[in-house]
Amino acid sequence: MNHVLQEGIQPEVRTANDYALVAITKHGVALARRLQGLFQSSDLYYMKKFEKGDEQEKNIQMFEGSVRLLLPSLFKNYKGIVLVISLGAVVRMIAPLLKDKKTDPGIVVLDDKGQFAISVLSGHLGGANELTKEIAASIGAEPVITTASDVQKTIPVDLFGKRFGWVWDSAEKLTPVSASVVNEEHVAVIQESGEKGWWEHDRPLPANIRPYPSIAEALQHQPDAALVITHRHLKEEEKRILDNGVLYRPKVIILGMGCNRGTAAEEIQSVIQETLDELNLSVKSVKGIATIDLKKDEEGLLETVEKNNWSFVCYTPDELNAVEISDPSETVHKYTGAYGVSEPAARLASGASSLELVKKKSGNVTISVAVIPYQ
Incomplete structure (x- = not known):
């Protein structure tokens, strides 16, 4: 059941992260959902009338009635709040909540089109100036910082x-x-x-x-x-x-993968974790999976990338065959049209000239591991 913050009360929100994203319009919700996908450590809130159906899965909280009722709880629970709401409305709503620049959260306002990110409150001590810059860089907005001097001349x-x-x-x-x-x-x-x-x-x-x-x-x-x-x-x-x-x-690891039709997501994920552990690599640095286009609808692969918010890149047999690989397989070519899948897919998606793992077969899964070059 989706968690809906009811009208007429000041709800206690379910906080999981340091930053809150809030939207109240159709275009604002689209922008906020995009930003949540880009910005680590953020919880998303928007009006229930814009429900998409995936809110429970994405841990998005919805509310009914005035956003004003939500703000006291957000002030208490977050170090930064990003509001896709007009600046004037935000100023009026937060005015009664202000206490001290040492304790007030950083407040950033975005317009519906994501053209401007405005540092509104607690620019220095609350980190709103740096938050504004990071958000602006994430979505291609213009950062607007009006403090006379920006004392955070360093790394946030x-x-x-x-x-x-x-x-x-x-x-x-x-x-x-x-x-x-x-x-x-x-x-x-x-x-x-x-x-x-x-x-x-x-x-x-x-x-x-x-x-x-x-x-x-x-x-x-x-x-x-x-x-x-x-x-x-x-x-x-x-x-x-x-x-x-x-x-x-950093997101730099590419997993080239092939698998038998119908391979369970659990087996795929187990092979991935086991392989990364053997290579002494962190699963948190995985950027995505690369494979052949015959596998673009493979449920186990799709479930894995969706669960981890990874990219999923598919190549045609001709694209894969254009890559020189260590062990071309006539058997693989007979069934797929490509002389290899995991190795050339990993090379194509990463741009790496050498791989951390050229190829390993484990049960129903074949995996190659590449790291995007650091140059």
């Missing part, structure tokens, strides 16, 4: 890489690492994979934030905190970097 640790889809392994050290960044302590950044364009400002990195080519070298310089971006599990001797560090998982 809890939002770092969010617009690329990076996720963190654990939120345990977010607060102390953020404190090290803000207090201009020595912060190491070690990036092994993922997008390079995370520093979006037209000024150099702050002097206290220092990139290192490896965890080993960073440890030699004894940083006060660390930001580590990698798709692999750390070795035992490297884990000291996380004593006061946050580990980010």
Whole structure:
């Protein structure tokens, strides 16, 4: 049963994340749903009359009546609130709720078309300015920040890489690492994979934030905190970097896959997890599955990508045959028209010249693993 916040009461919302997205119009709901898919750690709320039927599955909460009744609970439970509502209406609704800039959540307003992201409240201490920039970058909006000076001239640790889809392994050290960044302590950044364009400002990195080519070298310089971006599990001797560090998982792993018709999603997912464990890679860094177009309707594969919010890319036999592979199979060609599926699909989708795993057959599943090159 869908959870609906009833009219006439001030409901206690079910919070699972740090940020709330709220919409009250048809176009606003479409924008908010899109943003939820891009923005980690957000809960979505919108009016019940715009129900799509998948709200329970996506953990979306709906409400009836005035959004004004929802705001007191949101203020108490979230560090940031993004409202796809007109600026004037938001100002009137939040005015009675304001208490202190040290405790009020960051408030960001978006217009229905997603043209502008406006930092409204708690721009500095509440993080609304950085939240505005991250949201604007995610949806291609223009960030509007009106504070005289932007004191957050550094990395927002809890939002770092969010617009690329990076996720963190654990939120345990977010607060102390953020404190090290803000207090201009020595912060190491070690990036092994993922997008390079995370520093979006037209000024150099702050002097206290220092990139290192490896965890080993960073440890030699004894940083006060660390930001580590990698798709692999750390070795035992490297884990000291996380004593006061946050580990980010970029979406860089491509799984080339083939399977027998009717293979259960449970078997596919078990092979994926087992394979990644063998390779010492994190499932949180999986970007998607690549396969042959004959499998575009394979229920086990479709269920797997939907469950994990992964991409799903299908190639024709001719596209797969254009890729040089290590072990062409006449048997596979007889049934599919391609001399291989998992290996060439992984190469095509990742652009990688070498694979972490060329090919493994396990039960009804064949899997290859590639990592998108970090250049």
